[in-house]
Amino acid sequence: xxxxxxxxxxxxxxxxxxxxxxxxxxxxxxxxxxxxxxxxxxxxxxxxxxxxxxxxxxxxxxxxxxxxxxxxxxxxxxxxxxxxxxxxxxxxxxxxxxxxxxxxxxxxxxxxxxxxxxxxxxxxxxxxxxxxxxxxxxxxxxxxxxxxxxxxxxxxxxxxxxxxxxxxxxxxxxxxxxxxxxxxxxxxxxxxxxxxxxxxxxxxxxxxxxxxxxxxxxxxxxxxxxxxxxxxxxxxxxxxxxxxxxxxxxxxxxx
Amino acid sequence: xxxxxxxxxxxxxxxxxxxxxxxxxxxxxxxxxxxxxxxxxxxxxxxxxxxxxxxxxxxxxxxxxxxxxxxxxxxxxxxxxxxxxxxxxxxxxxxxxxxxxxxxxxxxxxxxxxxxxxxxxxxxxxxxxxxxxxxxxxxxxxxxxxxxxxxxxxxxxxxxxxxxxxxxxxxxxxxxxxxxxxxxxxxxxxxxxxxxxxxxxxxxxxxxxxxxxxxxxxxxxxxxxxxxxxxxxxxxxxxxxxxxxxxxxxxxxxxxxxxxxxxxxxxxxxxxxxxxxxxxxxxxxxxxxxxxxxxxxxxxxxxxxxxxxxxxxxxxxxxxxxxxxxxxxxxxxxxxxxxxxxxxxxxxxxxxxxxxxxxxxxxxxxxxxxxxxxxxxxxxxxxxxxxxxxxxxxxxxxxxxxxxxxxxxxxxxxxxxxxxxxx
Ligand SMILES: Cc1cc2nc3c(=O)[nH]c(=O)nc-3n(C[C@H](O)[C@H](O)[C@H](O)COP(=O)(O)OP(=O)(O)OC[C@H]3O[C@@H](n4cnc5c(N)ncnc54)[C@H](O)[C@@H]3O)c2cc1C
Numbered sequence: 001x002x003x004x005x006x007x008x009x010x011x012x013x014x015x016x017x018x019x020x021x022x023x024x025x026x027x028x029x030x031x032x033x034x035x036x037x038x039x040x041x042x043x044x045x046x047x048x049x050x051x052x053x054x055x056x057x058x059x060x061x062x063x064x065x066x067x068x069x070x071x072x073x074x075x076x077x078x079x080x081x082x083x084x085x086x087x088x089x090x091x092x093x094x095x096x097x098x099x100x101x102x103x104x105x106x107x108x109x110x111x112x113x114x115x116x117x118x119x120x121x122x123x124x125x126x127x128x129x130x131x132x133x134x135x136x137x138x139x140x141x142x143x144x145x146x147x148x149x150x151x152x153x154x155x156x157x158x159x160x161x162x163x164x165x166x167x168x169x170x171x172x173x174x175x176x177x178x179x180x181x182x183x184x185x186x187x188x189x190x191x192x193x194x195x196x197x198x199x200x201x202x203x204x205x206x207x208x209x210x211x212x213x214x215x216x217x218x219x220x221x222x223x224x225x226x227x228x229x230x231x232x233x234x235x236x237x238x239x240x241x242x243x244x245x246x247x248x249x250x251x252x253x254x255x
Numbered sequence: 256x257x258x259x260x261x262x263x264x265x266x267x268x269x270x271x272x273x274x275x276x277x278x279x280x281x282x283x284x285x286x287x288x289x290x291x292x293x294x295x296x297x298x299x300x301x302x303x304x305x306x307x308x309x310x311x312x313x314x315x316x317x318x319x320x321x322x323x324x325x326x327x328x329x330x331x332x333x334x335x336x337x338x339x340x341x342x343x344x345x346x347x348x349x350x351x352x353x354x355x356x357x358x359x360x361x362x363x364x365x366x367x368x369x370x371x372x373x374x375x376x377x378x379x380x381x382x383x384x385x386x387x388x389x390x391x392x393x394x395x396x397x398x399x400x401x402x403x404x405x406x407x408x409x410x411x412x413x414x415x416x417x418x419x420x421x422x423x424x425x426x427x428x429x430x431x432x433x434x435x436x437x438x439x440x441x442x443x444x445x446x447x448x449x450x451x452x453x454x455x456x457x458x459x460x461x462x463x464x465x466x467x468x469x470x471x472x473x474x475x476x477x478x479x480x481x482x483x484x485x486x487x488x489x490x491x492x493x494x495x496x497x498x499x500x501x502x503x504x505x506x507x508x509x510x511x512x513x514x515x516x517x518x519x520x521x522x523x524x525x526x527x528x529x530x531x532x533x534x535x536x537x538x539x540x541x542x543x544x545x546x547x548x549x550x551x552x553x554x555x556x557x558x559x560x561x562x563x564x565x566x567x568x569x570x571x572x573x574x575x576x577x578x579x580x581x582x583x584x585x586x587x588x589x590x591x592x593x594x595x596x597x598x599x600x601x602x603x604x605x606x607x608x609x610x611x612x613x614x615x616x617x618x619x620x621x622x623x624x625x626x627x628x629x630x631x632x633x634x635x636x637x638x639x640x641x642x643x644x645x646x647x648x649x650x651x652x653x654x655x656x657x658x659x660x661x662x663x664x665x666x667x668x669x670x671x672x673x674x675x676x677x678x
Contacts, residue, residue, distance in 0.1 A: 184610050187304070187594040191587060191615075192664075192671045201667025228647045229617055229631055229664065235645050236613075236633050 046136070051144025054137055060203040061129070064148055071212055072197065072204050072254070073127060079149045082106050084122075091207070095124030108146055112138040128197045128204075128254040169214040175243035182248025185241055188233070189249075197254025206254045210246045217242060286314050287604035290373055290383035292363045292542055294319030294347060296326070297389030297574030297589035299676040304597040306354035312605050316357040316381060317350065318373065324677075325416040327447065328586045329669055332621060334413075334424050335457030336464065343416070349678035366546035368567055385600045388548065388555070389574040389589065390540025391415070392446050395553075398536035399439055400511035410514040410531035414446065426530045427461055432468040437519050437528030439509060440475040444554070445537045446575045446584040448481035449630070453620035454532075456486065459494040460623055472526055473500045474509055474519055481583075482620060482630055488651050489622035539576035546570070554578045559636035560612050561599040562592050571596040579614075580641030582634055587616045590672055612636055619665035625655070627662030 055064070061072035068075035074087040085092040085100035092100075099122050104110070114121040115132045132138050186195075189205065197206035205213065219225040220234040237245070289305055291298045294317050302317040309315070325344045332338045350356040362376040372380040394412060396403050402410070413423040430436065436458060440451045455471055462469045479502075480486075490498040507522025512533055519526045519533075538544070538553030548555045548566050555572040556565045559580060564570045573596050574589030582588045595612045602609035617631035632646035649661065 180608060181610060183308075184594075184598060184608075185613070188591065188613065188615050190671065191590055191675055192617075192668050194671050194674050196674065198670075198674075199667070200670040201663045201665075202671065227660075228649075229629065232617075232631055232633060232645055232647055233615070236635075 046139035046141070046143035048140065048144040048147050051140035051142070054132075054141040055144065057132065058129070058141075060199040061127075064145070069212055070209050072207050076145065077149065079106050079111070080108060080146050081149075089209070093124060093126040095122050096126070099125075108142045111145065112142045115141070126254060169211060169218050172214050172239050172242050172246070173211065175239060177243035177245070177247030178240075179244065179248050179251065181241070182244035182246075185237075185245050186248050189245070192229070195252070197252075204254070205249050206252045208249055210250045213246045213249060214242060286312065287384045288314045288316065288382060289385045289387065289600060289604070290316045290318065290381050291387040291389065292318045292373060293389035293391060293540065293574070294321075294324055294358070295389060295391055295574065295589070296328075296586035296672075296676065297391075297593045298387065299324065299347070299350065300590045300593035301387050301389065301573065301597055302350055302356045303354055303676065303678055304594055305600065306350070306356050308597065308607075309601060309605065311355070313601070314357075315355070316359060316383075317347065318359045318361065318363050318375070318381070319347075320360065320362045321417075322347065322358075322360050325420065326586065326669075326673065327414070327416040327450070328672075330413070330416045330420045331450065331454045331457045333420065334427060334454065335460045335621070337457075337621070340421060340424075345673055345677045347677065353678050363542050364545065366542070366570075368546065368570070371569060384569070384604060386570045387593075387596060387600075388540075388543055388546065388570060388572045388576060389593070390542045390576050392537040392539065392575045392584070393541050395536040395538055398442070399509060399533055401514070402512050402533050402535055406512070406514040407533070410512065410533050412534050413532065414441075414450075414534050414537075423532060427458060430462065430467060430469050430530060432466075434529040435470045435472065435527065436530045436532065437526050438471065438473045438532040439512065439519060439534060440473055440477065440480070441534040442476040442536050444552075444584065445534070447618070448583050448585075449486075449618055449620045451534060452480060452482065452486040453622075455498055455500075456489060456494075456620070456622045459490065459497050462497065463494060469497070471498050472528070473498070474506055474521060474526065475500060475502050476509060478502050478504065481618075482628060482648065484651060485628045485649055486620075486622065489626065489628075493623040493626075537575075539572075543572060543576045548572060550578070552578065559639055559641045562596040562612075563599065571600065580634070581632070581643040582614060582616055582641055583618065585616055585618050586672060587618065587668075588614070590675060591615050614641060617668070619661065619668065621662060621665070625659040625662055627658055627665055629661050629665070 062074070062076050063069055063071055064076040068077050070087065070090045074090040082105060083100045084104040084106060085096035115138050117131045118125065118127045118129050132141070192202050193205045195206065197204045216225070217234050220227065220230040291302050298317060298319065302315055305313055305315045323344055323346050329338055329343050333340055333343055347358045351358050359381065363373050364376050365374045366386065367374060371384065372382050373386065374380045394414065407419065411419045411423040411426065413419040438451065438455065455473055458471055505523060510520040510522065512519050512531065514531060517528050517531060519528065519531065539549050539555055543549050543555050548564050548570065550556050555577050557563060557572055557577045557579065558565055562571045562573050562577065564572050573592040575584040577592065579588065579592060591614045595614065598609055601607040612635065614634035617629055619627050619629045621627050628649035630648040632643045634641050635644050
């Protein structure tokens, strides 16, 4: 099922915090886990290696693993035990934020439930993922997420710093993009990247944070990423055009 | 529903309509009207973008002779058994319900450029302030002597998708071991340069997957064709001995076809086919020449910066019917050109910003399961023509993973472009 883009690509970053805060996060996560262990007994233990493959359904929008960043969706590091809607710097729907404020934390069981029918589990949340109908798939995926989230505990809300693209992304980050120009330029992109935020074979770029967006384009420009259709598109874009596109897509809402 | 034309309106109300107190009616009439002929890759995109970006300030009417549209793109995958017919057929419902586009189903037969009206086959006329023509191609039947609209019922071209595509599929499904298919490929310029050769690949895939030992002969009027190296290597790899491509230096010229006898005559020899797939030469859809917008090439000259006809400034011609410089005639190109035309029309009618034109194209072709190749380029106006500014093409010897990713990308593109056209 894998799409052409590499799902585990991460912009190598120094993990914010270092050992001290990691250890604290570990303790916290462990505390949550012991509470949830009792609650989640109904969820069968899944096959984590199968789960890793199933994550390709999520990878277009989510990163997980050390240094993961927010993309279309929030990073999923330290997910088990994390308060819903709590990753700093990510623009959640008010429904997701409200769930977190009401005390909801993610457990193996409620993630599986969420993934079955995302729209119904938290009405008004904006994850445009149709759902994973098979219980076995959900169990396998969640057991891998559980494993990886123990290996890379949450970074206390901090997204990893992007270091791969110092000059370029920073320069363009400073430019105030013209969203009207961005909308016109985006006409070219949405022939492939659906404006609705759905992804079928080509990743979604709707709602991508500006920094991620620009860094990705920088990587096409510099051959760090090799996809030809994207290299071609990026070659001819000026910094103003990139800024306009980044501004437009960041503010576009998935449907 | 037909709108009153300006002339009819004048006749009914006389010159003093305003004085008679019809301000509301007048205001409704003065909302600028854009009419689009052709609801395919170019026309449907234009309708959606005019309605979406015009934000209700523009009255958009889309004319197509059918109430649904089957895409030529991916029609080869249907022939190969990868897609079903429904999955390449789309309706105009969302353009009407979600975007407020008025859809008229019927044939446009002529354009009265002085009166700015489109005349329909049923005798009605539709008034416009700006007109977009995206009628695609018509076939030059006698470019292959002996071929005709009637002959196409026996030897399908399937170069306009729909019943022709289904007819070709039925005939391909009926081919058995020992039989032979003869394709006559079209001369330049034609829609979808790699299309005939992707089709050959899909025919071969169909036979191979069913264990049918049949042969495909391609008689080509061209010395070389799009992605030739990639296709030839693919045929060698997957379909050894099944495909024979014969260029003009060997066959010496295609003299004619006899669809009842199942023969194609060339200078070299007469070729027998149990199935003939004849793809004749092409010109802009008939309405373009009826409107007087074509030149000697049979296609429509346009202004590179805007897709505006060089002959009539109120008319834009996009897609296969236009002479778009270095851009190939493809669905992707038509979609890209539609956006430039729409931007300029909005500039004309509602004063919105007009940015410099940029065009783009990518064409994917499937050679065998999970083995996709692509060619693409970016374009911009240069010295009055649309010129290529950068390009790429897949290479021989790419890894299986890259080829599979390329195929999956094409699935994403199909979903993307059809959503971009029909909502
Ligand atoms: C086998 C094949 C494979 C292809 N594969 C690809 C591909 O993979 N990628 C790609 O980008 N392109 C591909 N193409 C090319 C693509 O289909 C065309 O380039 C594209 O459809 C052109 O768009 P258009 O708007 O100019 O015309 P069309 O899409 O043909 O639309 C024209 C519409 O207008 C209607 N019409 C015409 N005249 C009138 C009239 N007078 N009144 C009312 N209605 C009218 C027609 O019936 C039609 O519905 C392929 C083509 C073929 C034949």
